[in-house]
Amino acid sequence: MLEFAILGFLADARLHGYELRNRLAALTGHIRPIADGTLYPAIKRLEKAGFVTKDLEPGIVFAPRHMLTLTDTGRAELLRLLRDPKDVSITDENQWFCVLAFLRLLDDPAAQAAVLKRRLEFLTTPASFFYDGDRPLSAEDVDDPFRRGMLEIARVTSRTELEWLRRTIEELGEREDKSDQPTVRD
Amino acid sequence: MLEFAILGFLADARLHGYELRNRLAALTGHIRPIADGTLYPAIKRLEKAGFVTKDLEPGIVFAPRHMLTLTDTGRAELLRLLRDPKDVSITDENQWFCVLAFLRLLDDPAAQAAVLKRRLEFLTTPASFFYDGDRPLSAEDVDDPFRRGMLEIARVTSRTELEWLRRTIEELGEREDKSDQPTVRD
């Protein structure tokens, strides 16, 4: 997850760890800050896996910086993760937002639409926070004002996202029609 | 976090591990499923800490069940966590929803309102996913349709929640006025 975001940011620009840290802080940090002790080992893992290379640029500003560059295998790995995200990356809001942040890099309207469709499918499968036996409880059934709030907020959120998803999937379809030769589709 | 949810569910009813597993699956499971290998060690930790006790009820249905009961120290711990949640529990959507799910148990309108106010404060402090240097980028500045989507969804979500928070904080204030003797307040 973190590694995914690192690859994503490096796909846009060469960065050093500290700058990466700041961008990550903006993207997910106000939600869940990333500790140094998490970031630097993650960079090391990516380096070991051959997804990034590290070049020391001696003291441009203050201390020497280790500039990170995404390798070709690194970019391939990023695209693989974007094309076929894990289930948790679809369902977990934070992870899903990371996917969205870099989905543009996938550069294939059909594949992008396919990812959005997975999220659409997830949001349209019925699910409830609370059950009375087997019966799902909706906001109207619940007495507790806080649980009511949860359900109301969740409802509006998912409605908004569903609208956006449907709209965007359609737009991606149109873009696909223009770029491709007309073919028979399922 | 998981332990917090366990305490919360046990505050409502005596449960065995498997039933707990199902309730947790409903509350957070569609977002991020909880593995057995996570749940049972967590129960053990709570037992060791003296927050829950385990009684074996021999084979009512199938296999023997280990019924879990919240102890007094367990309930105190739950209330402590509700009254004074960690920062991450305020900022992380998933964790925040867990707090909301059990905030009713706090049974003190002023303390409940204080928790909601922390969330309110978090949501009203300016934050952005992306920056151009130091300048935060809003949906209108962004070209990428996916990032636009993120920003739009986040905006609607937070607006909805802010409305609910303000409304609910006010209602809690009124309830407090009725139950308390009139005193000078800051």
Add this chain to the structure above:
DNA sequence: TCTGGATACCTCGCCTCCGAGGTATCGCGG
């Protein structure tokens, strides 16, 4: 001159989580 804060990086140990596996019991369908 000294301190604090920003920049920039790193290590270590602890804890938690996860997945993969295992162990039972019972009921139902084939």
Add this chain to the structure above:
DNA sequence: CCGCGATACCTCGGAGGCGAGGTATCCAGA
């Protein structure tokens, strides 16, 4: 009668996150 699925519980190893600590440099302000 045999396997499957549900119920119910558990262990273990590996991976990853976190906090606390450390190491430098440089600049601004007291």
